[in-house]
Amino acid sequence: MEKINEVIEILINKGLISNDCLTLKTLKSGTTNGVLFTLSINKKPTFVIKIDNPAIITATNDFLSAYRDVKLLPDVLYTDGNKEFIVYSYISGETHVNRGSKLAWMEVLIKELFNTYQRVDKDMPWGRVNGLHRKYWSEFNESSLAFAQKSIEDKLPIHDHIRVGMLVKKLSAHYTQEEKYYLHGDTGVHNFIFLNNKINGVIDPSPLIGPKIYDFTYAFCSSPDSLTMNTLLSSFALWNSDSSFSKERLVDEVLFQLYTRIGVCIQVHPHDLDDYLKAWQEWRKYL
Structure with a gap:
């Protein structure tokens, strides 16, 4: 708690918050060294304080600053000069549950986040901002393929592994x-805030230099419900992309x-595995 007390003192001294009726609540661990707190003012959650290593804080600050006009993303109140912590607005709601229809929240994501994504210089390396930089996007995919093959093993037929390769x-x-x-790089239901059966915010970026389609398909596949061709095509119809992007692609x-x-x-949410395997039985016919 010593570090969070230092953070609160800094915010007070800078006049960003007052010392009246402040309460703190630990949200969850971030990375190995990271932790999140909600800061409530007069019992109303108002800010999130993220304490983490400088690389994580820098990446978070840079992404939220680049997309500061996107309403789904939190607003940055303050970032420590040494990049030891960041303070941003609290978004009301819950992750995972009471989501409403996938088509509805995909529509909001597409219109309010994905369609705002910015191109970057062609000389920037592909991959995670805080991870391995890749010369080609196919290298990123090959790494993801190797991880998935090792994780899935005999839960899918060997022919499916070969065909995905x-x-x-x-x-x-x-x-x-x-x-x-x-x-954003981690656009899954675990990072979507839902309120009254509607998406209300997107948190915890893991910034990535990649093709625009990545975050779209990541979001679509991030929950096992409504993994249907109709939902996919209805969502993609809202996508601002090159008209040459085919249905096959x-x-x-x-x-x-x-x-x-x-x-x-x-590895992470095995309770969903049966539903994903059922969905796979429908999709594998397109391999």
């Missing part, structure tokens, strides 16, 4: 001329994202 090679041909975008991107999501699901 072939799919990754097929997709690599599209990335030679692909434009690079500055993405879209389906291929979703197939790979769904495959990697199954791998993550086994």
Whole structure:
């Protein structure tokens, strides 16, 4: 608690908050060294304080600053000069639950976040801002493929693993001329805030330089419900993208994202695995 007390004192001394009726609540751990707090004023949650290593704080601040006009994202109140902590607005609601329809929240994400994404210089490396930088996006996909194969193992037939490997090679041909975008990088239901069965905010960026389609398919596959062709195509109709982006390419991107999501699901949220495997049985026919 010593560090958070220092943070509160800094905010008070800078005149950003008053010392009256302040309460703190620990939200969750961030990275290994990170922690989140809600700061309530007069019992009303008002700010989130994120204490983490400087690389994480810098990436969070830079992303939220770049997209400061996006209403779904929190507003930055203050970032420590040494990048040891950041303070941003609290967004009311809950993650995961009471989401409403996938089509409804995908529509909001597309119109209010994905369609605002900014292109970056072609010389910037692909990949996580705080991770391994890649010369080609296909290298990022190959790494995701290797992780998923190891995680899934015999939960899918060997032929499915082989065919997904072939799919990754097929997709690599599209990335030679692909434009690079500055993405949130972790657009899943675990980072969406829902209020009254509607999406109310998006938190915890893990900034990524990648193709714009990545965050779209990540969001679509981030929950096992409504993984249908109708939901996909209805959502994609709202997408501001190159008109040459074919249905075949879209389906291929979703197939790979769904495959990697199954791998993550086994490690992080195994209670969803049966539903994902059922969805896979429907999608695998497009392999």
